Amino acid sequence: MADLNVMGQRAEAAKYELQRLSAEEKSRTLRRAAGRLLERAEEILLANGEDIANGEKNGMHPGMIDRLRLTEKRIAAMAEGLEQIAELPDCIGEVMERFVRPNGMEIEKVRVPLGVIGIIYESRPNVTTDAFGLCFKTGNAAILKGGSDAIRSNIAIVNILRETLREEGMTQDAIQLIEDVDRQTAAEFMRLNRYVDVLIPRGGAGLIRSVVQNSTIPVIETGTGNCHVYVDKDADLNMAAEIIYNAKTQRIGVCNACESLVVHSAVREKFLPLLSQKLKPRKVELRGDERVREILPDECVPASEEDYGTEYLDYILSIKTVDSLEEAIAHINRYNTKHSECIVTENQEAAEKFLREVDAACVYVNVSTRFTDGFEFGFGAEIGISTQKLHARGPMGPRELTSYKYLIRGNGQVREL
Amino acid sequence: MADLNVMGQRAEAAKYELQRLSAEEKSRTLRRAAGRLLERAEEILLANGEDIANGEKNGMHPGMIDRLRLTEKRIAAMAEGLEQIAELPDCIGEVMERFVRPNGMEIEKVRVPLGVIGIIYESRPNVTTDAFGLCFKTGNAAILKGGSDAIRSNIAIVNILRETLREEGMTQDAIQLIEDVDRQTAAEFMRLNRYVDVLIPRGGAGLIRSVVQNSTIPVIETGTGNCHVYVDKDADLNMAAEIIYNAKTQRIGVCNACESLVVHSAVREKFLPLLSQKLKPRKVELRGDERVREILPDECVPASEEDYGTEYLDYILSIKTVDSLEEAIAHINRYNTKHSECIVTENQEAAEKFLREVDAACVYVNVSTRFTDGFEFGFGAEIGISTQKLHARGPMGPRELTSYKYLIRGNGQVREL
Numbered sequence: 001m002a003d004l005n006v007m008g009q010r011a012e013a014a015k016y017e018l019q020r021l022s023a024e025e026k027s028r029t030l031r032r033a034a035g036r037l038l039e040r041a042e043e044i045l046l047a048n049g050e051d052i053a054n055g056e057k058n059g060m061h062p063g064m065i066d067r068l069r070l071t072e073k074r075i076a077a078m079a080e081g082l083e084q085i086a087e088l089p090d091c092i093g094e095v096m097e098r099f100v101r102p103n104g105m106e107i108e109k110v111r112v113p114l115g116v117i118g119i120i121y122e123s124r125p126n127v128t129t130d131a132f133g134l135c136f137k138t139g140n141a142a143i144l145k146g147g148s149d150a151i152r153s154n155i156a157i158v159n160i161l162r163e164t165l166r167e168e169g170m171t172q173d174a175i176q177l178i179e180d181v182d183r184q185t186a187a188e189f190m191r192l193n194r195y196v197d198v199l200i201p202r203g204g205a206g207l208i209r210s211v212v213q214n215s216t217i218p219v220i221e222t223g224t225g226n227c228h229v230y231v232d233k234d235a236d237l238n239m240a241a242e243i244i245y246n247a248k249t250q251r252i253g254v255c256n257a258c259e260s261l262v263v264h265s266a267v268r269e270k271f272l273p274l275l276s277q278k279l280k281p282r283k284v285e286l287r288g289d290e291r292v293r294e295i296l297p298d299e300c301v302p303a304s305e306e307d308y309g310t311e312y313l314d315y316i317l318s319i320k321t322v323d324s325l326e327e328a329i330a331h332i333n334r335y336n337t338k339h340s341e342c343i344v345t346e347n348q349e350a351a352e353k354f355l356r357e358v359d360a361a362c363v364y365v366n367v368s369t370r371f372t373d374g375f376e377f378g379f380g381a382e383i384g385i386s387t388q389k390l391h392a393r394g395p396m397g398p399r400e401l402t403s404y405k406y407l408i409r410g411n412g413q414v415r416e417l
Numbered sequence: 418m419a420d421l422n423v424m425g426q427r428a429e430a431a432k433y434e435l436q437r438l439s440a441e442e443k444s445r446t447l448r449r450a451a452g453r454l455l456e457r458a459e460e461i462l463l464a465n466g467e468d469i470a471n472g473e474k475n476g477m478h479p480g481m482i483d484r485l486r487l488t489e490k491r492i493a494a495m496a497e498g499l500e501q502i503a504e505l506p507d508c509i510g511e512v513m514e515r516f517v518r519p520n521g522m523e524i525e526k527v528r529v530p531l532g533v534i535g536i537i538y539e540s541r542p543n544v545t546t547d548a549f550g551l552c553f554k555t556g557n558a559a560i561l562k563g564g565s566d567a568i569r570s571n572i573a574i575v576n577i578l579r580e581t582l583r584e585e586g587m588t589q590d591a592i593q594l595i596e597d598v599d600r601q602t603a604a605e606f607m608r609l610n611r612y613v614d615v616l617i618p619r620g621g622a623g624l625i626r627s628v629v630q631n632s633t634i635p636v637i638e639t640g641t642g643n644c645h646v647y648v649d650k651d652a653d654l655n656m657a658a659e660i661i662y663n664a665k666t667q668r669i670g671v672c673n674a675c676e677s678l679v680v681h682s683a684v685r686e687k688f689l690p691l692l693s694q695k696l697k698p699r700k701v702e703l704r705g706d707e708r709v710r711e712i713l714p715d716e717c718v719p720a721s722e723e724d725y726g727t728e729y730l731d732y733i734l735s736i737k738t739v740d741s742l743e744e745a746i747a748h749i750n751r752y753n754t755k756h757s758e759c760i761v762t763e764n765q766e767a768a769e770k771f772l773r774e775v776d777a778a779c780v781y782v783n784v785s786t787r788f789t790d791g792f793e794f795g796f797g798a799e800i801g802i803s804t805q806k807l808h809a810r811g812p813m814g815p816r817e818l819t820s821y822k823y824l825i826r827g828n829g830q831v832r833e834l
Contacts, residue, residue: 016774101795105784114806197806213633218807239829246831333433355824357433367522367827378518389531389614389820390635391808403806407772410784412656414663
């Protein structure tokens with residue numbers, strides 16, 4: 001059994017050391033870590049080979065094997081990710097606000113690390129370097145718990161990262177990996193409030209639900225995306241077809257892909273055949289209501305109530321007909337996961353109403369939902385897409401891994417009332 | 418049994434209505450509610466009288482009875498609180514950032530309500546109007562769960578607030594009170610993730626611990642304060658005594674009161690007798706280590722390890738001697754609750770090191786810890802003091818009851834990679 005309390009104590013000691021590091025020290029270390037990953041790629045590939053062999057022996061699904069597999073090229077991408085994070089500006093220490101109170105005390109609100117971040121993830125070993133890079137950049141100590149399938153790969157990667165830290169004269173405990181892969185340890189980890197400030201699950205809906213249900217540590221919920229595109233009566237229909245084609249088919253297994261089309265009844269006759277043609281080469285299955293099937297009797301199967309609530313992550317699109325913008329907004333607010341929603345319209349009033357009233361992290365006018373992404377937003381890196389409202393919403397870059405504190409300077413102020 | 422799902426659905430419907438209200442509509446309604454509380458004070462006092470009688474019958478502690486008791490004056494203060502919130506600027510809709518990406522899409526980060534806020538509190542009925550005022554001001558629907566002792570008072574107050582909303586032509590479900598006071602209902606409420614965006618406990622350490630342990634909804638932890646004042650070797654000792662006198666005795670039952678003194682060994686001989694004299698009229702019990710007791714053999718009893726971790730909320734002060742600033746910082750970071758910490762020093766370098774390295778929401782130089790308060794910080798109102806790092810830290814005013822969303826406007830952008 002991992003002694004999580006000991007790991008917690010080490011992380012706590014490390015966090016005080018990390019918050020004192022300069023921007024330059026952090027960047028240099030990240031660049032060095034990138035170099036070491038490349039130099040020692042062989043060692044990582046060897047460990048990964050054992051994970052793969054083990055997975056195959058246990059009948060792991062080929063898609064899962066693919067997620068687990070590392071190659072020279074994937075290791076190079078992991079190193080490149082660390083290089084990119086090294087180049088980003090450092091936000092720690094930034095003065096966010098400064099004000100003086102009538103009694104003369106001066107208050108500064110300053111950006112600080114969160115402290116200790118726990119990350120629970122599944123079988124993709126590249127999350128290990130990503131998570132380390134972002135946490136280290138922002139002065140946070142990281143405790144990682146990866147999936148059992150990738151344990152050998154993760155141990156190899158974390159060893160290299162810890163050795164790099166030691167070479168740089170820094171605390172190795174900036175990153176710790178929980179090597180025990182049993183459920184009991186995971187459950188205990190989720191209750192390590194004394195040492196861990198926030199827990200971020202990265203993975204499928206099941207993992208995220210389990211963390212939300214079982215953690216007593218504050219959680220940032222990420223990832224599920226039942227994203228809609230609404231084609232308004234005043235839409236540019238060609239643009240609408242392009243946007244849906246992109247959002248549905250450009251990459252299907254991602255949370256910002258479009259899963260559902262909402263179409264205004266006034267344009268359904270013109271638009272649905274156009275869309276159906278556009279999607280045909282990609283063999284997208286259409287599931288629609290009665291008024292969709294009137295237009296596309298052969299190309300569309302009936303949608304059930306459940307379809308409207310489903311994140312397919314597949315070549316399937318649900319379609320709902322509405323008679324007004326209001327109905328579209330109500331439908332989306334009912335079924336969405338508060339991730340990314342789009343209206344296609346040339347009508348500015350409709351666009352503004354949609355922006356205002358749809359409840360989601362990212363609301364788009366005439367843009368594909370696929371842009372909900374830390375890199376696309378210009379944050380330089382991303383730990384995930386938050387679908388909750390507390391702390392951070394939407395793409396989470398380095399800044400979203402920080403907190404703040406108030407510094408108050410005075411000359412003997414005391415409180416009278 | 419309260420049907421919490423029905424309440425959740427009503428709150429969800431209300432939140433969409435609330436986010437559309439103008440600043441003026443919200444202010445007018447808050448002022449109207451303040452007026453109605455005064456006009457109908459008799460009704461509230463009658464219900465409160467029943468709660469008090471019931472409490473007395475059940476042998477409730479006099480201190481608790483006092484917290485529960487409403488008077489004309491206290492109702493006037495509640496109304497005044499709503500008036501003040503009405504006057505505050507409205508932060509909803511504020512554009513927090515705006516940037517344009519290379520592909521031409523324009524991204525705006527806009528402040529929005531959190532949505533539905535759950536508040537669990539104990540026997541002080543004034544929390545009912547406070548919570549309503551702040552939630553309503555920020556466009557949030559509130560679901561309140563007060564203590565069983567105050568249930569009749571809370572019902573009377575919430576009835577008046579809901580009737581005011583109806584008079585103003587607004588949804589009454591901006592505020593809902595859970596009238597069932599059993600534990601089962603509280604436990605269910607803490608798992609109402611589908612409808613409630615955040616849960617804020619207000620009350621003693623036991624209540625807060627229970628909510629943190631049992632809630633699956635994101636929680637903002639508030640309130641516990643084991644606050645220290647560190648008297649440095651370069652302190653102005655008279656200022657130090659004034660600050661400790663204020664922070665310890667000005668009001669003892671509050672989370673920003675000083676509970677522990679950390680004193681540098683170089684000044685203990687001069688400072689401790691000075692402090693002891695200053696505190697004598699307020700009969701503060703001193704509990705110190707051996708080196709404190711050498712100086713104050715008669716005035717100070719021995720402190721146990723437990724003392725250093727205790728929030729007394731009483732006329733008691735623990736005292737620890739240290740030989741360096743570093744030792745002071747380490748002691749504070751070990752025992753504090755991340756609330757408010759103060760250094761008294763004339764040495765700028767020591768001050769800056771303390772500000773940087775002490776881990777707390779508010780870190781003071783030469784100012785009483787009693788200023789950690791939304792009003793004192795100029796936020797105009799306060800829902801509590803957050804001691805966690807996620808979302809909000811320190812005094813939480815209206816702005817801390819908000820989230821944001823990204824609005825993205827374009828002209829057909831699709832993603833290539």
